Amino acid sequence: MLWIAWKMLIGNRVKYLGIVFGVMFAALLIAQQSSIFCGLMSLTVSQIRDVEGPDIWVMDKNVQYVDDIKPLADTELFRVKGVPGVDWAVRFYKGIVRARLEEGTYEQMILIGLDDETLVGAPEGVFLGSIADLRTPDAVIMDEAGYRRIWPGEPFRLGRVFEMNDRRAVLVGLTKASRTFQSFPIVYTRYSQAVRFAPPERKVLSFVLAEAVPGVAAEEVCKRIQADTGLQALTKRQFVRKTILYYLAKTGIPVNFAITVLLGFIVGTAIAGQTFYLFTVENIRQFGALKAMGTSNWTILLMVLSQAVQVGIVGYGVGVGLAAAFGYAATRGLTRLSFFMPWEVLAMTAVAVFLIVLLASLLSIRKVMVVDPAIVFRG
Amino acid sequence: MSEARIVHRHNPDPVASTVADLAVRVRGVTKAFGQGESLTKALRGVDLDVPYGELLMLVGPSGCGKTTLVSIIAGTLEPTDGEVLVLGQDLVRMGNGRKVRFRRENVGFVFQSYNLLPALTAAENAAVPLLIAGWRRQEAVDAACEILDRLGLGDRLANLPSELSGGQQQRVAIARALVHGPRLLVCDEPTSALDAENGRITMELIADIAVQSDRAVVVVTHDARVYSFADRIASMEDGHIDRVETAARG
Numbered sequence: 001m002l003w004i005a006w007k008m009l010i011g012n013r014v015k016y017l018g019i020v021f022g023v024m025f026a027a028l029l030i031a032q033q034s035s036i037f038c039g040l041m042s043l044t045v046s047q048i049r050d051v052e053g054p055d056i057w058v059m060d061k062n063v064q065y066v067d068d069i070k071p072l073a074d075t076e077l078f079r080v081k082g083v084p085g086v087d088w089a090v091r092f093y094k095g096i097v098r099a100r101l102e103e104g105t106y107e108q109m110i111l112i113g114l115d116d117e118t119l120v121g122a123p124e125g126v127f128l129g130s131i132a133d134l135r136t137p138d139a140v141i142m143d144e145a146g147y148r149r150i151w152p153g154e155p156f157r158l159g160r161v162f163e164m165n166d167r168r169a170v171l172v173g174l175t176k177a178s179r180t181f182q183s184f185p186i187v188y189t190r191y192s193q194a195v196r197f198a199p200p201e202r203k204v205l206s207f208v209l210a211e212a213v214p215g216v217a218a219e220e221v222c223k224r225i226q227a228d229t230g231l232q233a234l235t236k237r238q239f240v241r242k243t244i245l246y247y248l249a250k251t252g253i254p255v256n257f258a259i260t261v262l263l264g265f266i267v268g269t270a271i272a273g274q275t276f277y278l279f280t281v282e283n284i285r286q287f288g289a290l291k292a293m294g295t296s297n298w299t300i301l302l303m304v305l306s307q308a309v310q311v312g313i314v315g316y317g318v319g320v321g322l323a324a325a326f327g328y329a330a331t332r333g334l335t336r337l338s339f340f341m342p343w344e345v346l347a348m349t350a351v352a353v354f355l356i357v358l359l360a361s362l363l364s365i366r367k368v369m370v371v372d373p374a375i376v377f378r379g
Numbered sequence: 380m381s382e383a384r385i386v387h388r389h390n391p392d393p394v395a396s397t398v399a400d401l402a403v404r405v406r407g408v409t410k411a412f413g414q415g416e417s418l419t420k421a422l423r424g425v426d427l428d429v430p431y432g433e434l435l436m437l438v439g440p441s442g443c444g445k446t447t448l449v450s451i452i453a454g455t456l457e458p459t460d461g462e463v464l465v466l467g468q469d470l471v472r473m474g475n476g477r478k479v480r481f482r483r484e485n486v487g488f489v490f491q492s493y494n495l496l497p498a499l500t501a502a503e504n505a506a507v508p509l510l511i512a513g514w515r516r517q518e519a520v521d522a523a524c525e526i527l528d529r530l531g532l533g534d535r536l537a538n539l540p541s542e543l544s545g546g547q548q549q550r551v552a553i554a555r556a557l558v559h560g561p562r563l564l565v566c567d568e569p570t571s572a573l574d575a576e577n578g579r580i581t582m583e584l585i586a587d588i589a590v591q592s593d594r595a596v597v598v599v600t601h602d603a604r605v606y607s608f609a610d611r612i613a614s615m616e617d618g619h620i621d622r623v624e625t626a627a628r629g
Contacts, residue, residue, distance in 0.1 A: 011499075290511070377449060377450050
């Protein structure tokens with residue numbers, strides 16, 4: 001009987017496509033907007049994730065997210081190093097500077113200062129020049145997207161000179177780096193160099209990056225650091241979570257995306273529901289005939305539900321496929337949108353589509369359940 | 380109705396001698412729709428018997444209650460009052476689930492507007508009762524093809540209803556009604572949408588294939604051209620059987 005339900009459904013092409021369109025529209029909008037939202041959220045933490053190696057981030061106790069820099073005194077490094085369970089610790093600078101280019105124009109940049117000796121936190125995707133070149137005077141390495149933004153259309157060229165805080169910086173390398181929430185170019189340099197490029201402040205240390213002694217859990221070491229120094233110490237994962245939660249709680253970003261997702265859900269439900277109901281009404285005599293011929297209400301219910309599930313699967317597949325295609329185009333540079341589609345987005349969209357087809361089929365189910373089989377004897 | 384002759388009035392049981400010989404036994408059936416001032420009495424105490432092996436026609440003007448009565452006999456409508464025995468089963472006391480199963484196993488339907496599923500081929504449409512009964516699709520379609528072949532539609536098995544003429548569609552509907560071997564065939568205006576020739580062919584098929592000693596056929600019709608196919612004709616008027624006539628079939 002489910003086979004008959006399927007043939008009934010696809011036999012009416014216009015209605016079938018109408019229902020699928022409703023579901024597809026909702027799935028596309030929900031998956032696409034959720035993925036853009038996830039992309040944006042991943043941008044907020046990209047600079048945490050890009051720092052490979054150390055698992056512990058130590059910062060002022062009032063820091064709420066990665067860009068909320070509250071400088072520490074340099075001496076805090078030694079206090080952290082003295083906490084039992086800390087294997088090693090290094091300084092890490094992060095700030096925003098204004099650079100004056102050769103052309104005389106100004107550009108905001110994210111400045112990252114790495115520990116002079118170890119260069120811990122250095123980018124791993126250097127494709128022109130080398131990390132070791134950072135040890136030369138005034139040396140900086142820039143991210144590829146930043147270079148393209150500052151010098152669009154120009155070939156990669158090392159040796160370019162620009163100024164930050166009236167101090168000379170020389171481009172010695174280019175690296176791949178994750179895009180940031182602010183989309184500013186990122187320049188990496190040594191810590192001692194970074195504090196000279198940055199505006200003068202009494203305290204300049206942004207973070208202390210640390211690693212736990214092998215065999216000791218990073219979470220445990222974080223607790224010890226907090227207890228001994230009064231500083232805030234988080235594992236990389238905790239810091240990522242804290243930053244994302246900040247953006248979720250303190251910005252209008254999630255609300256805006258949630259409204260769009262909700263609209264997609266409502267519009268999709270309305271289109272699919274209305275078309276599905278019309279389809280059922282159009283076929284009500286056929287359903288009546290099936291009931292007259294001995295089809296039980298239970299089977300009729302299964303038939304309608306199977307029709308709903310079938311359009312749900314097709315609509316979900318097409319909608320998510322289109323969203324993924326959009327994401328493919330977006331991440332290939334055709335747009336500047338961030339896009340990240342984790343499995344959670346696919347699962348959430350599937351749940352939403354399931355709810356849509358369930359809601360869409362409710363009226364139809366009621367209609368066919370109450371239809372009198374004697375309807376087939378009426379003219 | 381030239382070949383019919385009136386044999387009695389208000390006697391529902393002229394042929395059968397015992398209840399066991401009756402496919403359908405209706406006693407004092409009433410049916411009312413609506414409530415209060417909008418109450419409409421469609422049936423006002425109907426008595427009717429249909430013995431096995433008989434083709435009975437229900438005739439009468441529009442609104443006289445033919446369709447209501449045949450719906451009750453087919454088990455698709457509950458009477459307000461009265462007794463309805465079909466194939467020895469008391470439909471009034473039968474629960475809904477059992478009634479659904481009873482219809483599935485025992486009743487074949489031919490509808491005025493055919494009610495074929497437009498997305499299914501002729502063979503698939505004719506196979507529907509078997510699919511409802513739980514047959515495998517291919518076996519059901521094979522069985523349907525056999526009966527369609529007998530009805531002269533062997534070359535139309537893969538056609539959709541929209542590709543068939545009215546007469547062909549009605550033959551598919553007859554095949555669908557008979558494919559599962561029901562013991563009661565209920566036909567609602569089976570020839571009203573057909574021309575004279577197709578109407579005659581349709582009734583011939585019903586009379587030849589459906590009327591057997593262990594079966595009964597009840598046909599609701601307005602079409603006086605097909606009265607000659609009836610064994611008896613029950614004329615309805617204003618919600619009751621006005622008279623029952625014996626006809627010379629064929």
